[in-house]
Every structure is written in C-alpha cells, then in structure tokens.
Amino acid sequence: MTEKMTLALIYGSARQGRFCDTVASWLIRELETSDVFSLTIIDPVRMKSARGDKSAGPAEWMERKVAEADAFIVITPEYNHGYPAALKEMIDAVYEPWHAKPVAFVSYGGASGGIRAVEQLRQVFGELHAVTLRDLLRQGLVEVRCGGKSLQTGRDASAAVPDDRPADLVGAHAEIRAQGDPL
Numbered sequence: 001m002t003e004k005m006t007l008a009l010i011y012g013s014a015r016q017g018r019f020c021d022t023v024a025s026w027l028i029r030e031l032e033t034s035d036v037f038s039l040t041i042i043d044p045v046r047m048k049s050a051r052g053d054k055s056a057g058p059a060e061w062m063e064r065k066v067a068e069a070d071a072f073i074v075i076t077p078e079y080n081h082g083y084p085a086a087l088k089e090m091i092d093a094v095y096e097p098w099h100a101k102p103v104a105f106v107s108y109g110g111a112s113g114g115i116r117a118v119e120q121l122r123q124v125f126g127e128l129h130a131v132t133l134r135d136l137l138r139q140g141l142v143e144v145r146c147g148g149k150s151l152q153t154g155r156d157a158s159a160a161v162p163d164d165r166p167a168d169l170v171g172a173h174a175e176i177r178a179q180g181d182p183l
Helices: 020-031 044-050 058-068 085-092 115-127 165-178
Strands: 005-011 037-042 071-077 102-108 131-138 143-146 149-152
Touching: 005 020, 005 058, 020 037, 020 071, 020 102, 037 044, 037 058, 044 058, 044 085, 071 115, 085 115, 102 115, 115 131
Parallel strands: 005 037, 005 071, 071 102, 102 131
Antiparallel strands: 143 149
C-alpha cells in the first residue's frame, strides 16, 4: 500500500465569524474519505497563535506546514476585489517549500464568487514556482447545504471535490523535487 499524500487546506480568512469555516467543514467532509490524501489544516488564526510560541515563530510554523504538504487547496474569500491580508501574510512567510507543488482553489464572496481573488493568487503562486490548477470551485451555480448555511459550489455536489489531477501532479512534481529543485 502506498503512503497517503498530504493535502493542506489553507484557510484564507482570519475574520471573526468567517464563512471560511463553513466552506472548509464541507470540503473536509468531502475529502476525509479519500484513500489518496491525508488532510492537514493551515489556518491564519493558528498562525497568529504561533506568535506566542517561543520554540517556533509564525514563519517557522508556516515553513514547516508548507514543507510537510504535497499539495494545497486554498479556501479564499474575495474582499474588495482581492484576497485577504491574512492569506498574503501566510503565503509570503515562505518561499522555497512552495516550489513545484500543486495548488487548487475554492473561492467565495463578491459578485464574482471569488474569481478575482483567485486570479491574483495564481500570479503570486506562479512567482513562488507552485503549479496552480485551472479548475476551481466557486460560489455560483449549484447550492449545497452545509452547517445550516448555503454553500454555492458551482458544480453538482458529487463532482465538487477535486478529481485525481492533484494526485497525479503531486506524483510528477515529487519526482522533480527529488532530483533537486530545477527552479
């Protein structure tokens, strides 16, 4: 049996009462039965609490979490036509561990369902030599019930979670990383 790959869910918001928790809970329920991925959480609220940890500061915490992950799903709201500052702080705390790792997106908020935030994030992750997946889940077309709130996924709920492309990319990029970072 092959070892499961680590898929990190990155929470994009640190606001009190954030809808990100609702989206993440739904996504976790969809992914927790995966025989391909084990899940880990990267949350700006947890990063803030790492500030009080004398053994490791927030940058060290973030670097460790990104280095341990094989792939990422960024759950981001759109605030004022962009992505949140808390997400920017987490992403910018690390450089090399992002290299050659796939990044997918789940977005919500704003009139666009978060697409403008995702388009900005694609540029940022491109600069970090990460590989963004073209397809994304965004608030829009099809309603799914989760935690008493409506979650718009843009797809049929059964097809809403990422397919095998992230796993395929992780395998291919793991081979590249094992040969040394060519970037």
